[in-house]
Amino acid sequence: MRARASFAAPIALLVALAGCASATEAAPSPHPTLERELPSDLTARGVLIAAVLLSEGDVERGVADGLVTPAEVDEAIRAIERDELDVWVQRSERELADD
Amino acid sequence: MGNRGLTALAAGTAAAVLVIGGIGTAAFASDVRTTVATALESLGVDASDELVDDLVEDELLDDALEQPDDDGSEDGAEDESAADDVEGATDEVLEESFLAWNERADLWRTAFAEVKTEFDACRAETEGGKGDCAVAFSGRLQVAFAETLVEFLESQSEAVAALPEEERAAAQEELDRRLEKALDQLERTEERVATRDAGRLERAMAKLEGGDEESADVEPTDDGKPEKAGKPEGIGKPDTAGKPLGSGNGGGGGKPDHAGKPGGR
Structure with missing residues (x-):
């Protein structure tokens, strides 16, 4: 009986470890947009402003005034089309918190 | 009205101008903020108050938020019908902007x-x-x-x-x-x-x-x-x-x- 009990403990430990491992694997990997290094003319904040201007303003005026760059407008359009604008919001929120 | 009266009147007017100016500025800032928050909402994203505040920081944003003249709207009747379908209107505006x-x-x-x-x-x-x-x-x-x-x-x-x-x-x-x-x-x-x-x-x-x-x-x-x-x-x-x-x-x-x-x- 004692031998059986001594077997059970390591097995339980292994099962628990495997559980932890699978839980780690199951965690979704962050969206690449959250991790990638952005070029100098692209910011998360700029992408959001560009998206707002595409929706509610004059994006070309925004570019001409230097509020947003062409790259940010391109990225905003891409994000809206792919329904990924929320990722840029996440990135902006994170950067704001880091400030 | 003596000098003192005139001075008081001038001071009162100046104070009123300052107050009205302050209110005007606040209302103006609030408009931009509301526009930005509404736009983000219509785009299907949920931004925190802090983020919206950060986005509206730039004074130039107000100028760029004015819709271009050629946005296609012609009269109030069209606006009313557009208001019936906000999402459709948003898509339409976006499509025009993209094009x-x-x-x-x-x-x-x-x-x-x-x-x-x-x-x-x-x-x-x-x-x-x-x-x-x-x-x-x-x-x-x-x-x-x-x-x-x-x-x-x-x-x-x-x-x-x-x-x-x-x-x-x-x-x-x-x-x-x-x-x-x-x-x-x-x-x-x-x-x-x-x-x-x-x-x-x-x-x-x-x-x-x-x-x-x-x-x-x-x-x-x-x-x-x-x-x-x-x-x-x-x-x-x-x-x-x-x-x-x-x-x-x-x-x-x-x-x-x-x-x-x-x-x-």
Whole structure:
């Protein structure tokens, strides 16, 4: 009986470890947009402003005034089309918190 | 009414002006904030109050939030029907914006890249006065974009000439209207930038003549607005700092793989 009990403990430990491992694997990997290094003319904040201007303003005026760059407008359009604008919001929120 | 009465009246008027001005400014800021928050909501994203506050920080945003004249709305009846289907209206506006952007995106990218090359060269040559490069960059950018718009509109005459006769007159009239507006914008931009450059030069000369060490670190403030343009020096945020200093339009700089239509919405 004692031998059986001594077997059970390591097995339980292994099962628990495997559980932890699978839980780690199951965690979704962050969206690449959250991790990638952005070029100098692209910011998360700029992408959001560009998206707002595409929706509610004059994006070309925004570019001409230097509020947003062409790259940010391109990225905003891409994000809206792919329904990924929320990722840029996440990135902006994170950067704001880091400030 | 004696002198004391007049003084009291003047003070009261001044206070009222200040109060009304304050209220006006607050209402104005609130409008921009509401517009931005509503726009983000209509785009299906949920931004925190802090983020919205951060986005509306830039005064220039208010100007850019004015819809262009050619947004297609003609009268109140259309507005009412559009209000019935906000999401549909949003998609329609987005589609128009995407199409308008795609039509001229290459011109914008080229203009941006050209000015940015000058800015990079300026930064490379200048050790201390990087702020001057930034101010020059923002001015050049604005002029370059105003020129780009004029060139684009001028190039549309051929397209108008190719239209069927019954459509040609109206199209030409619209093109003329836009061109006039663009030329006016170019003129105003050139004047504004020239005035600002002259101010910078004057200050630089005064600095040289005076040899005032204290003024060495003072950034040109000019008219307060276009300094942020182009975000060359950033506004204190790590991401925006030195924005145009890198290698051109990397990443999003290429033509996006869309055909100008908002898909999936």
